[in-house]
Amino acid sequence: MDFKQIKHNLASTPAYIFDENVILNNLTELVDLKKQSGCRVLYSIKALPLKKVLELAKDSLDGLSVSSLYEAQLASEVLKGSGSIHITTPGLRDNEYQQITELCSHISFNSISQYQRLQAKTSPSPSLGFRVNPKLSFSKDLRFDPCRPYSKLGVAIDDLTNIPDNIQGLHIHTVFSKTHYEALEKTVNLLEQKLAHPLNHLKWLNLGGGYLYHHINNHQPFIDIVKRLKSNYALDIFIEPGKAIVGNAGYLVTEVIDCFISDNKHIVVLDTSVNHNPEIFEYQKKPELIESNKQGEFSCLLVGSSCLAGDVFGEYTLKKSPKVGDRLVFANVGAYSLIKANRFNGYNLPDIYWLDRNNTVSLLKQSDYQDYRKQW
Numbered sequence: 001m002d003f004k005q006i007k008h009n010l011a012s013t014p015a016y017i018f019d020e021n022v023i024l025n026n027l028t029e030l031v032d033l034k035k036q037s038g039c040r041v042l043y044s045i046k047a048l049p050l051k052k053v054l055e056l057a058k059d060s061l062d063g064l065s066v067s068s069l070y071e072a073q074l075a076s077e078v079l080k081g082s083g084s085i086h087i088t089t090p091g092l093r094d095n096e097y098q099q100i101t102e103l104c105s106h107i108s109f110n111s112i113s114q115y116q117r118l119q120a121k122t123s124p125s126p127s128l129g130f131r132v133n134p135k136l137s138f139s140k141d142l143r144f145d146p147c148r149p150y151s152k153l154g155v156a157i158d159d160l161t162n163i164p165d166n167i168q169g170l171h172i173h174t175v176f177s178k179t180h181y182e183a184l185e186k187t188v189n190l191l192e193q194k195l196a197h198p199l200n201h202l203k204w205l206n207l208g209g210g211y212l213y214h215h216i217n218n219h220q221p222f223i224d225i226v227k228r229l230k231s232n233y234a235l236d237i238f239i240e241p242g243k244a245i246v247g248n249a250g251y252l253v254t255e256v257i258d259c260f261i262s263d264n265k266h267i268v269v270l271d272t273s274v275n276h277n278p279e280i281f282e283y284q285k286k287p288e289l290i291e292s293n294k295q296g297e298f299s300c301l302l303v304g305s306s307c308l309a310g311d312v313f314g315e316y317t318l319k320k321s322p323k324v325g326d327r328l329v330f331a332n333v334g335a336y337s338l339i340k341a342n343r344f345n346g347y348n349l350p351d352i353y354w355l356d357r358n359n360t361v362s363l364l365k366q367s368d369y370q371d372y373r374k375q376w
Helices: 003-009 020-037 051-060 069-079 094-103 112-121 182-199 220-233 243-249 369-375
Strands: 015-019 040-044 063-066 084-088 106-109 127-133 167-172 204-206 236-239 250-262 265-270 298-303 312-318 327-331 351-355 361-365
Touching: 003 250, 003 327, 015 020, 015 243, 020 040, 020 051, 020 220, 020 243, 020 351, 040 051, 040 084, 051 063, 051 069, 051 243, 063 069, 069 084, 069 094, 094 112, 106 112, 106 167, 106 204, 112 127, 127 204, 167 182, 182 220, 220 236, 243 250
Parallel strands: 015 351, 040 063, 040 236, 063 084, 084 106, 106 127, 127 167, 167 204, 204 236, 265 298
Antiparallel strands: 015 250, 250 265, 250 327, 298 312, 351 361
């Protein structure tokens, strides 16, 4: 995407732009992977529940993956019965469970106690499963590790030797933003080693998300894993990518509103903040800046406009010194950014724009003071 004109043509900032062509390319790759392997693909809407994205996913994939009643309701509205809706979450509530069973085609219980408490209330239609914690960690950062010590996510694999008769599937999810299949191979090998007998009596296996398929050059290991599982156990195999579909399709356009020097460092204040992408602060990530230039002569600290001292995007080298009114663009912020954005300090949420396949930019949503007032 060429932002030289686009970023200056926006009526106001901060603003998120989502690129339809990038999403379509990601979906095309997944459809091809689906054809080669025989798996079924769901979009995990927690990454970005934007209706435009859901409509594209609906047309290309086999359904949607959700984590709550509201997500299930939104998925049902979009799909209109035309695809699967899978749910797994530690947050299943007794008073919402009946609605969940009416909306979802597959329910993976997160714990034995959750299953014992709720399964008797299940209407005949959903297919029931367990989320499995295989006790294999692939991240040094515990915040990204579903298999961390004392994990709240899934039933320990050694506790699943006797699977109840009404359980038809298993769900695993052990990684985040992986660009190879080594973790998946190890996880599936362990499943086959410890649960080979139960697998023969099940109907489906959900391999979860966490793999950035567009960054993986060789998909043959994945194809071989899916074909082996389908051949050996006659299982339907699902995957549920989220970030892999929208992560590289999102951009945040921001404007410089102040520049000054603090302790001999150039400070550039933006009209956005880490509150529009909270993972920057949560995980101390430095987002990619399109205007960054390693050969540039000007170094500065890009900071947000809130009163939080740690509202800092990072230190960047630019071609020239930015001035008030200049616009800058953060890339690869399509996943887990807009969905977590908030109005801390009373600053507005970013506008939302859509760049369609014909390179036409249109405004999808714009909040105002009445939206802020209604919230409080």
